[in-house]
Every structure is written in structure tokens, then in C-alpha cells.
Amino acid sequence: MDTISPVTQLHPEASAPRLQITSAKTLAESSNLTSIPSHYAFTTPTSGDQAVHADHDDPIPVIDFSLLSSSNPDQRSKAVSDLAKACQDWGVFMLINHGVPQSQMKATVDALMGFFDLTDQEKNKFLGKHVLDPIIYGTRIKASIDKVLLWRDLLRMMVHPKFHCPPKPEGLSEVLAEYSVELRKLARELLKAITESLGLGSGYIDEAMNMDSSLQILAANLYPPCPQPELAMGLPSHSDFGLLTILMQNDIGGLQVNHGGKWVKVDPIPNAFVVNTADQLEIMSNGKYKSVLHRAVLNNKTTRISIPFSIGPSLNTVVVPAEQLVDGKHNQATYISRNYRDYLKFKQSRVLNKGLCPNQVKDMICVAYCYAVLC
Numbered sequence: 459m460d461t462i463s464p465v466t467q468l469h470p471e472a473s474a475p476r477l478q479i480t481s482a483k484t485l486a487e488s489s490n491l492t493s494i495p496s497h498y499a500f501t502t503p504t505s506g507d508q509a510v511h512a513d514h515d516d517p518i519p520v521i522d523f524s525l526l527s528s529s530n531p532d533q534r535s536k537a538v539s540d541l542a543k544a545c546q547d548w549g550v551f552m553l554i555n556h557g558v559p560q561s562q563m564k565a566t567v568d569a570l571m572g573f574f575d576l577t578d579q580e581k582n583k584f585l586g587k588h589v590l591d592p593i594i595y596g597t598r599i600k601a602s603i604d605k606v607l608l609w610r611d612l613l614r615m616m617v618h619p620k621f622h623c624p625p626k627p628e629g630l631s632e633v634l635a636e637y638s639v640e641l642r643k644l645a646r647e648l649l650k651a652i653t654e655s656l657g658l659g660s661g662y663i664d665e666a667m668n669m670d671s672s673l674q675i676l677a678a679n680l681y682p683p684c685p686q687p688e689l690a691m692g693l694p695s696h697s698d699f700g701l702l703t704i705l706m707q708n709d710i711g712g713l714q715v716n717h718g719g720k721w722v723k724v725d726p727i728p729n730a731f732v733v734n735t736a737d738q739l740e741i742m743s744n745g746k747y748k749s750v751l752h753r754a755v756l757n758n759k760t761t762r763i764s765i766p767f768s769i770g771p772s773l774n775t776v777v778v779p780a781e782q783l784v785d786g787k788h789n790q791a792t793y794i795s796r797n798y799r800d801y802l803k804f805k806q807s808r809v810l811n812k813g814l815c816p817n818q819v820k821d822m823i824c825v826a827y828c829y830a831v832l833c
């Protein structure tokens with residue numbers, strides 16, 4: 459059954475029939491919905507690709523942020539080496555004792571929920587198409603290229619170097635501005651520890667990535683209950699484009715990461731962030747820290763919200779492998795450099811499920827990583 463409503467025109471450039479499609483939230487709230495509209499169905503059901511819980515002897519790493527600034531040198535150096543191991547073995551970790559107040563986390567979730575509660579007409583003022591649009595609302599940025607729609611609503615804002623935010627609902631902008639400042643501090647401290655864990659000086663990242671004007675993106679993914687969660691997708695397998703992503707979520711699971719070729723469930727830990735390594739860190743570390751593949755699956759009972767904060771270099775930065783990690787013998791530079799702006803545009807142009815292109819040099823990580831979401 460196709461649910462058609464006179465709200466949004468998607469697929470404007472594609473040859474597929476033009477559909478007028480409303481938000482996933484409105485769709486989920488429409489009465490008598492027992493199956494998903496056909497254009498939400500993925501050809502490969504996610505059920506064929508079951509995820510597992512992490513093994514007891516190889517759990518998802520937990521990093522205690524407070525230990526990274528410990529005055530005890532042994533404690534600190536152990537925390538940095540745990541961080542190195544987490545980035546190298548998993549590309550994802552849970553971050554606890556991070557110092558962001560619980561009340562601020564809750565206020566941010568509530569304010570963003572408030573945005574999704576606005577009318578479709580109000581939200582559709584921010585329908586965006588281009589990856590560099592400062593505010594984007596929709597199901598995905600590449601809706602005009604991809605034929606399958608995602609069962610999620612997305613709000614994405616550039617919050618640094620310039621802060622952008624929809625004016626409604628009232629209070630949203632203040633809450634998000636404060637949250638962005640707090641997360642910027644946290645992300646920069648983490649990045650310093652990460653560069654140190656690579657054997658680079660803690661100031662390396664600030665200089666090499668021009669972090670004073672770093673591009674920061676704050677997004678919110680709303681995944682309403684889906685009547686056929688095994689057929690639709692929240693967010694398919696992808697890697698993130700920046701250096702690091704720090705994700706907050708409500709207590710509903712759905713995130714999965716690819717580890718050792720398996721999909722592993724990332725069960726939420728109350729008040730913890732999920733941090734994952736992203737493409738620019740893979741390039742900078744010359745492949746030592748891989749940009750982890752991850753995806754978000756759906757459920758048929760409860761709305762899930764996830765709020766990723768992405769920190770990257772400044773748009774004009776040409777990201778290259780750090781010289782110290784390239785020796786010309788065993789560790790040759792395996793990434794071709796491009797500035798971050800061009801990287802983002804290139805990544806946006808990739809089409810869903812294009813698949814691996816083994817003959818291509820690692821020109822851009824996303825060529826190998828089959829599918830780019832750009833949040």
C-alpha cells in the first residue's frame with residue numbers, strides 16, 4: 459500500500475514515478491497501517507543479516523573520559539592506550555563520565571523531539587538537497603538519487619563555524635547552541651587524546667585540521683515504530699564522513715556496528731555517548747583507525763531518536779595521512795588527498811548499494827565503503 463499525501467515531492471530528478479511522500483512520523487501515526495509502502499522496502503530484508511550481541515570476551519569498549527585527564531600519569535597513559543585499542547579494534551566505544559550534564563542531554567532530546575512534533579508544513583520549510591545546505595530536513599539528503607526511502611525523519615544543522623538552527627519550536631535554538639558548545643569541547647579533548655594515541659603530538663590535530671574553524675554538524679534521526687521493521691531500514695550500512703561522531707540516543711536500541719564481519723548490537727548505556735571513528739580519521743591515521751561501518755535498524759513498538767554530533771576539519775582542509783605514520787616501506791600513504799568540501803560532495807554523489815569497487819585505489823574511503831549517508 460502506498461501512502462500518498464500532498465506534502466513533499468521526492469525523486470525530482472529520478473526516472474521513477476513522482477511520489478508525494480509525507481514524513482515517516484506522520485506515516486507511522488496514520489491509522490490502520492499494517493504494512494510499509496512499497497518504496498520503503500529494501501530488496502535484501504535485514505532479517506537475512508541478523509545481528510548478534512558482542513561476545514563476553516570481546517565486549518564493545520567502554521572509555522572513561524575522566525581518566526583521560528587524570529593527574530596520575532600511569533592512569534592517564536593506560537586510558538590513552540585503552541582508547542587506541544578501542545579505535546583500532548572496534549572503531550566504536552561507549553563514553554562514560556564525559557562531564558556533559560544529564561539535564562542538558564535530556565533537554566536536547568526533548569527540544570529535538572519538539573521539532574519533529576511540528577506540522578509537516580512547518581518542517582518542510584527546511585527540505586534540503588545539497589550536502590552543504592546549512593539546515594536540512596527530510597528522510598535523507600540523497601532522496602533524489604536513491605530509489606528506496608528510509609523509515610526515519612532527519613534534521614541536520616551545521617553548528618560550527620557558524621551556528622544554524624530552525625527558529626521553531628521556541629527554545630530549540632538556545633538548547634542546541636549550548637549543547638553544540640559542550641560537545642565541541644568534549645570532541646576536541648577526545649581528538650587530542652586520539653592523536654596522542656597515534657604517537658602524534660596532542661596539538662597535531664588542531665593545526666593539521668584547522669580545528670578553530672572545524673565543520674560541526676548536529677543531527678537528529680527519528681525512527682518511528684515501523685509495522686514491518688525487518689523489511690524497512692532506519693539507516694543502511696555506512697561510514698561517517700568527519701573525524702569522529704559522538705552520538706546520544708534515547709534508551710531504545712537500534713544501532714549496530716560491523717565488527718569482524720558481523721553486525722553487533724550496540725545496546726544503549728544510560729547517559730553514555732556512543733563514539734565512532736569516521737572517514738577523515740581513517741585518512742589522517744593512514745588506515746590505522748578504520749572508519750567503522752554501522753547502521754540503524756527499526757522496531758515496531760517505540761520511537762527511537764539518535765542525535766549524532768559530527769566533528770570534522772574545516773571545509774578547506776586537505777586531509778592527508780600524518781607524515782609520521784607513513785614510512786615509504788610498510789606504511790605507504792594509501793589515501794589520495796582532497797579537501798573536506800570536495801570529499802563531502804563526492805560522498806553525496808555515491809548511489810545506494812553501488813558496492814565495492816576493488817580495482818579503485820582508496821581514492822576516497824567511501825568508494826570502498828559502498829554507501830554514504832551524510833546523516
Ligand SMILES: O=C(O)CCC(=O)C(=O)O
Binds near residue numbers: 707753764766
Ligand atoms: O541512529 C543511529 O544510531 C545511527 C545514526 C547514524 O549512524 C548517523 O546519523 O550517521
Ligand SMILES: [Fe+2]
Binds near residue numbers: 696698752
Ligand atoms: Fe552514521
